Amino acid sequence: MKILTGAQIKEADRHTIENEPISSIELMERASNSIAQWICNNVEKDYPLLFLTGKGNNGGDGLAVARILYHAGYNCSVHMAFDKEQLTEECRYNLERLPSGVTSSDLENISGNTVIIDALLGTGVKGAIKEPLLPIIDKVNSLRNSVISIDLPSGMISEYGNKNQKIIKAGITLTLEFPKLAMLLPEAGEYCGEIKILPIGLSSQYISNEETSYHYIAPGFIGEIKQTRDKFAHKGTYGHALLICGARGMAGAAILATGSALRSGCGLVTTHIPAEERYAVNMVYPSAILSLDDESYFSGLPANASKYSSIGVGCGLGQAPQTADALKQLLVSVYKPVVIDADALNIISDHYKMRHNIPAGSILTPHIGELKRLIGEWTSEEEKIEQVKRLAANLKSVIIVKGAHSMVCLPDGNCYFNSTGNSGMAKGGSGDVLTGYITGLLARGYSSEHAAILGVYMHGLAGDKAAKKYGTEGMNSRDLIKYL
Numbered sequence: 001m002k003i004l005t006g007a008q009i010k011e012a013d014r015h016t017i018e019n020e021p022i023s024s025i026e027l028m029e030r031a032s033n034s035i036a037q038w039i040c041n042n043v044e045k046d047y048p049l050l051f052l053t054g055k056g057n058n059g060g061d062g063l064a065v066a067r068i069l070y071h072a073g074y075n076c077s078v079h080m081a082f083d084k085e086q087l088t089e090e091c092r093y094n095l096e097r098l099p100s101g102v103t104s105s106d107l108e109n110i111s112g113n114t115v116i117i118d119a120l121l122g123t124g125v126k127g128a129i130k131e132p133l134l135p136i137i138d139k140v141n142s143l144r145n146s147v148i149s150i151d152l153p154s155g156m157i158s159e160y161g162n163k164n165q166k167i168i169k170a171g172i173t174l175t176l177e178f179p180k181l182a183m184l185l186p187e188a189g190e191y192c193g194e195i196k197i198l199p200i201g202l203s204s205q206y207i208s209n210e211e212t213s214y215h216y217i218a219p220g221f222i223g224e225i226k227q228t229r230d231k232f233a234h235k236g237t238y239g240h241a242l243l244i245c246g247a248r249g250m251a252g253a254a255i256l257a258t259g260s261a262l263r264s265g266c267g268l269v270t271t272h273i274p275a276e277e278r279y280a281v282n283m284v285y286p287s288a289i290l291s292l293d294d295e296s297y298f299s300g301l302p303a304n305a306s307k308y309s310s311i312g313v314g315c316g317l318g319q320a321p322q323t324a325d326a327l328k329q330l331l332v333s334v335y336k337p338v339v340i341d342a343d344a345l346n347i348i349s350d351h352y353k354m355r356h357n358i359p360a361g362s363i364l365t366p367h368i369g370e371l372k373r374l375i376g377e378w379t380s381e382e383e384k385i386e387q388v389k390r391l392a393a394n395l396k397s398v399i400i401v402k403g404a405h406s407m408v409c410l411p412d413g414n415c416y417f418n419s420t421g422n423s424g425m426a427k428g429g430s431g432d433v434l435t436g437y438i439t440g441l442l443a444r445g446y447s448s449e450h451a452a453i454l455g456v457y458m459h460g461l462a463g464d465k466a467a468k469k470y471g472t473e474g475m476n477s478r479d480l481i482k483y484l
């Protein structure tokens with residue numbers, strides 16, 4: 001699914017109105033029906049709804065939804081931030097259609113069970129928030145009521161520049177047609193709460209012709225790239241993954257990576273670990289083959305390293321000087337993509353020239369700390385993304401920036417944001433599970449691009465299933481393997 005900018009969405013809106021054709025009021029009505037339907041399906045009628053409305057079309061949406069839900073039997077009140085004369089035409093039209101039973105509310109004495117519907121600002125916001133909206137946003141953020149934002153949490157700028165922005169803190173954001181880039185970035189993404197994407201029927205022809213380098217990984221796309229399994233397959237059909245991981249005391253990382261590689265569908269998994277750690281891996285995953293290192297760290301290439309279909313390196317590896325040498329030897333001698341994680345990334349950060357040895361098509365999987373070691377500090381999200389794109393292009397490799405909505409940046413500059421996963425995955429070992437799984441997918445025959453996209457999506461989905469069973473506090477990285 002494409003992620004378009006606020007300006008592109010406005011153009012899609014205009015194109016839809018001209019070519020469907022549909023009037024602007026009718027399009028607003030369609031969007032509002034979609035929002036109202038979601039609220040009907042998810043909010044009981046016992047909860048009073050308080051709509052906060054601005055002067056633009058986001059406010060118009062809010063007023064239309066208030067009318068629709070009032071007729072559906074909800075107790076609705078509205079707090080308008082502006083006078084009637086200040087409203088856009090569509091917004092005023094919806095104010096005039098508001099039934100008299102929808103009461104007007106100041107922001108005092110809001111009952112604890114009131115659900116606040118935030119329709120102050122949408123994609124039209126520019127720059128720092130001005131009066132009279134500032135005190136309203138402050139007031140809402142000081143309350144403990146549930147907040148549902150329409151399209152965007154009010155105040156959020158659709159793309160970049162939210163560092164010091166005043167924004168409503170929503171529990172749920174009902175965003176129209178596409179997620180907006182800012183919702184997926186750490187700078188302000190937290191303000192959205194849960195994101196629900198509601199289709200409103202913008203012109204599909206316009207959307208498919210519009211260029212963007214940002215995409216949201218939707219289940220439909222995953223269905224398109226997933227490969228089927230041949231009935232007459234044998235263990236040689238789907239590749240042999242090699243994982244190089246686990247220095248002394250770090251067998252856990254090797255176990256997690258091995259377990260997830262075994263869930264990827266590849267035919268064989270070999271794990272290269274220090275001989276002293278072999279029993280741990282062998283006992284948990286007897287299906288894996290072991291390649292043993294005589295030292296208590298990765299000190300030299302496994303025999304015939306080039307025979308493996310894919311190689312993943314880094315989980316629990318440590319950073320011994322001999323490991324750095326062995327890593328360099330690996331990168332220069334195998335002519336196939338390598339999945340590079342954790343300590344292998346740290347070694348490459350410390351040995352700048354080594355990055356030139358990374359085979360094209362490799363997949364680097366840094367978390368934010370590892371990314372900073374690779375590219376240095378950034379002053380804005382925009383700068384971070386531009387630098388990641390540059391690095392991916394220079395290395396001709398895929399970079400996965402791990403975190404909420406992990407970003408998969410391809411060498412051609414296209415960035416795919418993950419739609420699955422949760423905060424329960426922010427725990428030790430989650431990255432090892434991802435590395436093992438993606439290495440397995442590469443062996444299984446996926447391209448680097450598809451292995452990375454499918455890998456982060458399935459890894460997040462496993463996290464969501466684990467969270468359902470154990471909760472975000474209780475789940476741990478080993479649970480992810482069960483649900484892959």
Ligand SMILES: NC(=O)C1=CN([C@@H]2O[C@H](COP(=O)(O)OP(=O)(O)OC[C@H]3O[C@@H](n4cnc5c(N)ncnc54)[C@H](OP(=O)(O)O)[C@@H]3O)[C@@H](O)[C@H]2O)[C@@H](O)CC1
Pocket residue numbers: 009010012013027028031054055056057058059060061088120121122123124125126127128129130131133150151152176200202
């Ligand atoms: N996508 C679609 O196809 C559809 C979109 N729809 C809906 O339309 C929404 C976009 O509507 P929009 O363009 O009218 O903008 P919106 O966010 O309501 O606010 C604009 C007002 O904000 C003000 N303002 C700006 N910056 C400010 C600041 N810093 N601090 C304070 N005020 C500020 C600015 O006033 P100004 O500053 O110019 O005086 C202007 O009047 C979109 O999010 C969706 O909900 C649906 O109805 C149907 C289909």
Ligand SMILES: [K+]
Pocket residue numbers: 058118119120121122149150151152153154
């Ligand atoms: K809003």
